[in-house]
Amino acid sequence: SHVWLNGAVLPAEAAKISVFDRGFLFGDGIYEVMVRLQGRFFYGEAHWERLERNLEKIGIAYSVSLLRQNVSDLAQVAGLLDQDVLLYIQVSRGTAPRQHAFPKDITPTAFMYLLPFSLPDVNTKRMEVSVLPDQRWERCDIKMTSLLGNVMAKDSAVTGGAHEAVLVRNGKITEGSHSNVFFVKDGELFTHPKNRFILDGITRDITLELAGSLGIPVREEAVAQIDISQMDEAFLTGTSTQIAAIGRMGTHTFFEGSEIGPITQRLQQAFLALKNQ
Numbered sequence: 001s002h003v004w005l006n007g008a009v010l011p012a013e014a015a016k017i018s019v020f021d022r023g024f025l026f027g028d029g030i031y032e033v034m035v036r037l038q039g040r041f042f043y044g045e046a047h048w049e050r051l052e053r054n055l056e057k058i059g060i061a062y063s064v065s066l067l068r069q070n071v072s073d074l075a076q077v078a079g080l081l082d083q084d085v086l087l088y089i090q091v092s093r094g095t096a097p098r099q100h101a102f103p104k105d106i107t108p109t110a111f112m113y114l115l116p117f118s119l120p121d122v123n124t125k126r127m128e129v130s131v132l133p134d135q136r137w138e139r140c141d142i143k144m145t146s147l148l149g150n151v152m153a154k155d156s157a158v159t160g161g162a163h164e165a166v167l168v169r170n171g172k173i174t175e176g177s178h179s180n181v182f183f184v185k186d187g188e189l190f191t192h193p194k195n196r197f198i199l200d201g202i203t204r205d206i207t208l209e210l211a212g213s214l215g216i217p218v219r220e221e222a223v224a225q226i227d228i229s230q231m232d233e234a235f236l237t238g239t240s241t242q243i244a245a246i247g248r249m250g251t252h253t254f255f256e257g258s259e260i261g262p263i264t265q266r267l268q269q270a271f272l273a274l275k276n277q
């Protein structure tokens with residue numbers, strides 16, 4: 001398989017990065033993930049813009065247009081022009097002698113690869129999620145490659161037999177280890193507000209838009225951990241998760257058996273219609 005690294009398409013085995021790359025030493029980099037379905041990137045513009053915003057947030061000067069222009073080259077060499085794919089992109093601050101402060105005149109390391117990938121029409125899974133303390137820092141809005149807080153939470157969830165970890169900070173549910181979290185209560189949709197405690201998920205935005213067009217009232221307010229059992233429905237959102245019902249959160253079960261809540265189902269159908277549009 002092939003990857004794109006700093007302007008060249010190479011076999012993955014031939015792509016080399018210095019051990020002094022700050023992405024490797026410090027996790028000093030930004031990443032992005034999007035999917036191309038039936039020949040077009042789903043909400044590609046939103047993903048490219050988020051990448052650009054995140055690079056700006058941490059002061060990496062890199063033009064994402066170079067990446068954008070090279071995706072089809074990569075797809076061609078990788079033989080993936082006609083398939084649905086997942087695109088992973090990462091830009092680190094670059095390579096320099098190890099020191100914490102940002103080195104002057106450093107050239108960012110930019111890398112991307114494509115994977116054959118398919119999404120089900122609707123994610124019909126009932127996700128089981130663990131509820132764990134959110135041990136991450138206070139800039140969870142930055143889509144950075146240092147994901148230790150996220151991977152430790154996810155690993156703990158998986159070790160405990162769950163699919164995903166849902167995180168709690170100051171008694172409130174923030175988000176999942178790699179997804180956003182929504183609840184339904186008395187016909188209203190609840191999700192954590194966009195601030196430094198969550199990633200501004202593109203699928204979260206899409207879901208809020210769909211709710212608006214379906215006339216489902218939305219409250220961007222965090223739900224307290226102690227109120228989980230009072231909620232009628234809960235679901236996760238994410239680029240590869242799409243909209244996935246939560247069957248169990250911690251000790252609470254939403255609907256017995258295989259049922260998926262009515263509002264979750266309406267949003268899933270609206271999301272499917274959007275993909276097929």
Ligand code: PMP
Nearest residue numbers: 178179180199201202203238239
């Ligand atoms: N929160 C976190 C922490 C994530 O890693 C992700 C997925 N990258 C999301 C939310 C969902 O974001 P998106 O819908 O843009 O994939």
